[in-house]
Amino acid sequence: MLQLRSVTKRYGALTALSDISLDIERGEFFGLLGPNGAGKSTLMSLVAGLRAADAGTLALDGVALTTADPTGRLALGLVPQHIALYQELSADQNLRIFGRLYGLRGAGLRERVDEALAAVQLIDRRKDQVKTFSGGMQRRLNLAAALLHRPKLLLCDEATVGVDPQSRNAIFEYLERLNRAGLTIIYSTHYMEEATRLCSRIGIIDHGKILALGTLDELLTRLPFEEEIRFAATTEAAPLAARVSALGELTTLDGTHRFRPHPDCKLSAFFALTESLGLPARLFTSQRPTLEALFLHLTGRNIRE
Amino acid sequence: MRILLTLLGKDFANLRRNRAALVLTFIVPMVIIYIVGLVFGLGRNDSGPSGIPFAVVNESDNPAAQKLVAALQAEKSFRILTKFVNPDKTTRPLTEADLRPMIRDRQFSYALVIPPDLLSDSRLGLHLKILSDPRNDIESQIVNGLLQKTIFSNVPQLLGQSLQARAKKYVGTAETDTFNRAIVRDVVATFGGDPDRMLVSMQNGDFGFDQLTQRLATATGSTGQAGPTEGAGTDIFSRIVEIDREQVVGKDVKSPAATRIVGGYAVMFLLFALSNSAAAFFDEKNSGVFQRLLSSPVSRAQLLWSRFLYGVLFGLVQLMALFFAGHLLYGVDVFGHLGNLLIVCASVAAACTGFGMLLAAITRSAAAASSLATMLVIIMSACGGAWFPVSFMPEFMQHIARFTIVYWAIEGFSAVLWAGDSLGQLLPILGILLGTTAVVMTIAVWRLNRSPMFE
Numbered sequence: 001m002l003q004l005r006s007v008t009k010r011y012g013a014l015t016a017l018s019d020i021s022l023d024i025e026r027g028e029f030f031g032l033l034g035p036n037g038a039g040k041s042t043l044m045s046l047v048a049g050l051r052a053a054d055a056g057t058l059a060l061d062g063v064a065l066t067t068a069d070p071t072g073r074l075a076l077g078l079v080p081q082h083i084a085l086y087q088e089l090s091a092d093q094n095l096r097i098f099g100r101l102y103g104l105r106g107a108g109l110r111e112r113v114d115e116a117l118a119a120v121q122l123i124d125r126r127k128d129q130v131k132t133f134s135g136g137m138q139r140r141l142n143l144a145a146a147l148l149h150r151p152k153l154l155l156c157d158e159a160t161v162g163v164d165p166q167s168r169n170a171i172f173e174y175l176e177r178l179n180r181a182g183l184t185i186i187y188s189t190h191y192m193e194e195a196t197r198l199c200s201r202i203g204i205i206d207h208g209k210i211l212a213l214g215t216l217d218e219l220l221t222r223l224p225f226e227e228e229i230r231f232a233a234t235t236e237a238a239p240l241a242a243r244v245s246a247l248g249e250l251t252t253l254d255g256t257h258r259f260r261p262h263p264d265c266k267l268s269a270f271f272a273l274t275e276s277l278g279l280p281a282r283l284f285t286s287q288r289p290t291l292e293a294l295f296l297h298l299t300g301r302n303i304r305e
Numbered sequence: 306m307r308i309l310l311t312l313l314g315k316d317f318a319n320l321r322r323n324r325a326a327l328v329l330t331f332i333v334p335m336v337i338i339y340i341v342g343l344v345f346g347l348g349r350n351d352s353g354p355s356g357i358p359f360a361v362v363n364e365s366d367n368p369a370a371q372k373l374v375a376a377l378q379a380e381k382s383f384r385i386l387t388k389f390v391n392p393d394k395t396t397r398p399l400t401e402a403d404l405r406p407m408i409r410d411r412q413f414s415y416a417l418v419i420p421p422d423l424l425s426d427s428r429l430g431l432h433l434k435i436l437s438d439p440r441n442d443i444e445s446q447i448v449n450g451l452l453q454k455t456i457f458s459n460v461p462q463l464l465g466q467s468l469q470a471r472a473k474k475y476v477g478t479a480e481t482d483t484f485n486r487a488i489v490r491d492v493v494a495t496f497g498g499d500p501d502r503m504l505v506s507m508q509n510g511d512f513g514f515d516q517l518t519q520r521l522a523t524a525t526g527s528t529g530q531a532g533p534t535e536g537a538g539t540d541i542f543s544r545i546v547e548i549d550r551e552q553v554v555g556k557d558v559k560s561p562a563a564t565r566i567v568g569g570y571a572v573m574f575l576l577f578a579l580s581n582s583a584a585a586f587f588d589e590k591n592s593g594v595f596q597r598l599l600s601s602p603v604s605r606a607q608l609l610w611s612r613f614l615y616g617v618l619f620g621l622v623q624l625m626a627l628f629f630a631g632h633l634l635y636g637v638d639v640f641g642h643l644g645n646l647l648i649v650c651a652s653v654a655a656a657c658t659g660f661g662m663l664l665a666a667i668t669r670s671a672a673a674a675s676s677l678a679t680m681l682v683i684i685m686s687a688c689g690g691a692w693f694p695v696s697f698m699p700e701f702m703q704h705i706a707r708f709t710i711v712y713w714a715i716e717g718f719s720a721v722l723w724a725g726d727s728l729g730q731l732l733p734i735l736g737i738l739l740g741t742t743a744v745v746m747t748i749a750v751w752r753l754n755r756s757p758m759f760e
Contacts, residue, residue: 048600050596050599050600050759067605070602070604071602073600078597080597081593083593084592084596085592098601101598101601101603
């Protein structure tokens, strides 16, 4: 459906995207996962026609996506990172304006606006100014505005930044419903939990390059270990932290040590060490590795750094 | 105390970082003080207006008329024009027939005709003719005052000549000569002096009235700033100088000052409003609305030109609303010139919108755009004549004024509402306003297309 071929984008001396090639299939929920500044928003803006690529081509169903020709953009819906709405206008007025830009008129427009407001549970607040809405409500309306014209491809650029958990969940559920109904979605985020929950396929991007691409299972098989052991970064565990590096890779995040054994290291060696240090087994949990571990493995740093 | 100093330091550190605030705090007031100071003559040797174009046609062969022309040429407030420039750049003396079309063409607003019958043996006193386009009421009063002062200081000799001519007509040349000699003889006998010089002076009409009138003028405060009907000196002036006044332009306009005041302030506030919309550009960018719009089938060109059209329509509505207010409050004749006023207002709105968009194109944030706009609008309004007539400023400032939208907006409003110009006559002003729009918009669109505004 969406094809990117050798796409490169530079800002002066900085290469924001470097020779990206990517195919998104119809009906996919594709996650673009990477830290801030990785190139996610640049990639989204190229697909949305906001910027022109310095090299390479982008096409949606065979129609070239360029800044100059709006034809390809008719099939796109963009949910920007910010609340891209007119704050002084009502929810209803906002949706009507954006609907008209896509050629919707009269009864058809009214029907779509009603449908969109109902879908994001804002039908009762349709006449209220957007500035009176909570952050979560604004996010939902932000999403609804991108769906009025029933796009084939929805681009969500960090669409849940600053949203409370309840609203985030409502947005996720709505996006999942839309995807089940056949909408293709590209969802950029730096939260691995979001990508893990939502996306059928994930591309990990950093420094303008796609480092890994595949389903969650496919990606995790790239890790040289199958288990990750976590334990609290306490003084009690400090002797272990100091000695465990010979057996594997140890990182610390949010007060928790994460130990990933070397491929040639058996977990029994790790637990033998804990036993020799007199550390009880209850201090340790074993988990399946996450995308974060994969990112760390691929880049040598945490995704939130 | 330490906390207080820390908080104080924080405020000054913020101010130091905010260049726009610094400019508005210090630079803009200094510029305004400088301009207003110049208007009121501070730091100038030539206080008051200067270089007001003033045409003089001298049809009299009387030497005193030449003296009057020379006196007008010496007056710094005037730039005296006596020559008509032909299309082939050759010149000839101006004639009265040239004056009216030239005044209508705004080449000058005031003209003095010294007719062949400056002095006549059929009347006592002088005969002069003044043609004017008093579109600028304050300037007109000053011009009248200066003209009166200049004529007043030259009248005594002409009045003496008038007396001599009348005497020769009614009692004969020989009797008049005898009378003059008798007067000279008695004066010399009583006060002393050179009888031959005194006789020549008398025959030339120089009775020494000038010293008397100068004292009178000083005593009554008639220093050139007073209006033509004020003071005892003026009464004498009006009795001995017969002036035919002809208003060439704006005869039917009820309130000449209202046009300038309403027009000047209307365009100033329009510039402020449209500059705010430049800041709103950044708000739309920062909120991601531009991204949403441009990801839809909307092109950058459509986005920019819709902004431009909005600005023009907004400006048109604002200007017309203010002129209607001027109509209600001061009787500005809006309905008599509605069509042309709409065209000028639309052209002014277009130029002002272009200005606002240029600000958005050359600045990097809403705060920077807003601060730069405030600075430029205030300076343009002061220089361009929104607050006071440009003729009050030194000539170099008058030249600068011509590079402001405010100046040409006021010229346009004045041409419609004061002079009642036709569309054809308005074309030069409309050309300047629309030309400015084209240039400014070209730069703005070029810059915006290359800026990160839409990314």
